[in-house]
Amino acid sequence: MSWAETMRAGLDAIRAQRLRSLLTVLGIVIGISSVILTVGLGQGAQRQVQDQIDALGSNLLIVSPGSSTDSSGVRGGFGSASTLTMSDAEAIADPVAVPDAAAVAPTVSTSSSLAAGETNWTTSMVGATSSWPRVRSRELSSGRFLTAEEIASAAPVTVLGADTVAELFSTGSPVGQTVRVEGTTLTVVGVLAESGASSSGASEDDQAVVPLGLAKQLTGSTDTSVSTIYVEATAQDTLGAAYQEVETLLHNLHGVSAEEADFSLATQDSLVATANETNETMTVLLGGIAAISLLVGGIGVMNIMLVSVTERIREIGLRKALGATPAAIRRQFLVEASMLGLAGGLVGVLIGGLGARVLPALIDQPVAISLTATMAAIGTALALGIGFGVYPASRAARLAPIDALRSQ
Amino acid sequence: MSVVTCPDGDPAVHLAGVRKTYRSGTVEFEALRGIDMAIGTGDFVAVIGPSGSGKSTLMNLLGCLDVPTEGTYLLGGEDVSTMSETQLAHVRNRRIGFVFQQFHLLASLPAWRNVELPLVYAGIGRNERRERAVAALERVGLGDRVGNRPGELSGGQQQRVAVARALVTEPDIILADEPTGNLDSESTEAVLGLLGELHDAGRTIVLITHELEVAARAHRQLVIRDGRITSDESIGASR
C-alpha cells in the first residue's frame, strides 16, 4: 500500500469522525498556540529591551562608581558616589591612554524639583559637558544645546526633556522661558527630541540637562566626583578594546587591582544580557507550562487513537483478511495520528499568530512571531502525533486477523 | 510428518493431520481433531455439520486467518503453516477471496471502494483499481450501485458487493462461510448463482453452510462432526 493510499485512508478515517478528530487535536492546538504566544511574548520583550538600550547611544561604554558589576550596572555607585572624578574623565579622553574612545561624557545626576510659574515637577537633573548629546545620541527638537562657554562658566541655563516640558509648560515654546531650581533661575535654551527609551525605569525624556559645574553648585557639592562617565568607542568592533583600555587606565589611576576595583564598566550588550535574564526566566517558565499542555495534548491523541483501534477492530481484521500486512496497518494508524498532530499544529500556529496580532493591543506588550519558532512548533506537533501514535499503531498491527474479525 | 502426496496431482488445498486447539486461560478445547483432506483445483465443495462442529475453524485455517496447532497445510503446493504474518497477508491477498456471513463491508466507503480494497493492498494503481472494481460490481449485477454506501443497500446487495470484492483479485480459492445465513430466499438464490458462475469459470470454491439445499449446489460434500470429517462424497457429475 503506497503512502498516498495510506494518507487517503487516513483522511477518510479522520473525516468519518469529524467531531472526535477535532476534540482530539484540541489539546495540541492549545499547546502549540500557547507556545507560539509565550515565545513571541518573550522575544517581543527582549526586542523591546534591546531597542531601549540601543537608544542610550551607540558603541556605548558606561563607567559607574562602586565595585559591583551586578544587575544595577547603570545605577551603580549610589552608595559610593565619590570614586569617579572629573580627572578620570579627562584621562579617558586622552587619545594616547585610550585610543579607541571617540568621545567622553562625564555626568552628575540628582533628583531635583523644578518650578515654572505655579507648577512644580520633580525630575532628574543631569550635569553634562558639551560631548553629552553626541555620546548619548540625543538631538534637539527646538533651541540649542549648552555652549562650551556656558558649560565652562556654569551658566544658569538648561535643556529640558520633552516630557519635562509637557509637565511644566502647558502652552507655547519653553525656549527663552525660565525654571527655578533650588532658588536659582535657569533659562531654557533648548528641548531634547524624544528618545522613547528609559534606563533603570527613568524616562530619558524626563530630565533637565545643565552645565556640570552648575549641577555641582546647586547640590552644594564641592568635590569633583561624577555619577557616570559615558564613553563612546570609535566603532562597534573597537568597543572591546576601549573597554580594556578604560579598565586598565582606571586601575592604574586608582591604584587598585582588578579584584578591588572601585568602579564598574558596562557595555550595552552586558546591559541587554542582564535585562534579558529576567525575560528568559519568564519565557522558560511559560514555555514549560506550554510544553506540559503539549504533552497532555499528545496523550490525548494517543488516548483517542487507542479508542479508535478498539472501535475499528473489525475494520482492522477485515483489512488484514483482504491482505493488509502488519506493517501496512501500523503505517495506516501512524499516518492517521501524524495527520491529527500536524492539523493540530497548523491550527495552533494560526490561532497563535492571531493572538499575536490581538494581544499587543490588550496588554500593551509587543509579541514577536519568529519563523523558527513557528516551524519548530509545527515540527513538534507532527512529532507528537507520530510519537504518541506509535503505541496504538503497533497494537493495531499486532491484532490477530481472526480475533479482530470475530470481535463484536 | 511424512511427505504429503496428492491424489489429483495438483490440489488447491491439502491438509494433513491438522489439529486446532483453542486455549482460553487454563481451559483447552480441541476444535479440529486430525483433518486429512485435499481439494482439487476447480472443485466446488460444501462443508456441512452441526453448530460447533468446527466448520468456521476449518475455514479460518483454509483462509490463512489462523494457523493450525499441529499438522501441515499446503496451499497450491506451498506450505503455509510455517509462514510469517506478513507472508500470510500476501497469500490471503493473492490467492483467497472471502465471503462472510456478516458481509464485513466498511460502512464509510461506497461500494466500489469496498470492492477495490484487496487491490489497494496488492499495490495496483488507482485507475486500474477503479476499472476492475466497477467491472466486478457489474458482474454481480450492481453496476448501478457503484457509488452507494453499504447502508444504502439491501442485505442481498451487500453480500453481492462482498462477492464482488472476493472475486476482484481473481483468486484461486473463494471461501464462503455461511454466505447466505443472513439472506432471504431470493437473495440466497442470487448469491448461490454467482458462486456457481465462478465455479464454472474455473475457481475453487469452499462453501460452509448448515442448510442442505445450499450444500446441494456443490459437487462434493464434506460432513464434519466434533472436529473430524465423518463423510466425504461427490454428488452428481459436474454440470
Ligand SMILES: Nc1ncnc2c1ncn2[C@@H]1O[C@H](COP(=O)(O)OP(=O)(O)OP(=O)(O)O)[C@@H](O)[C@H]1O
Ligand atoms: N476463539 C475460540 N476460543 C475457544 N473456543 C473456540 C474459539 N472459537 C471457536 N471455539 C470453539 O470451537 C468449536 C468450533 O467452533 P466453530 O466456530 O468452528 O463452529 P461452527 O461449526 O462454525 O459452528 P456454527 O455452525 O455455529 O458457526 C466450538 O465449540 C467453539 O465453542
Ligand SMILES: [Mg+2]
Ligand atoms: Mg461458524
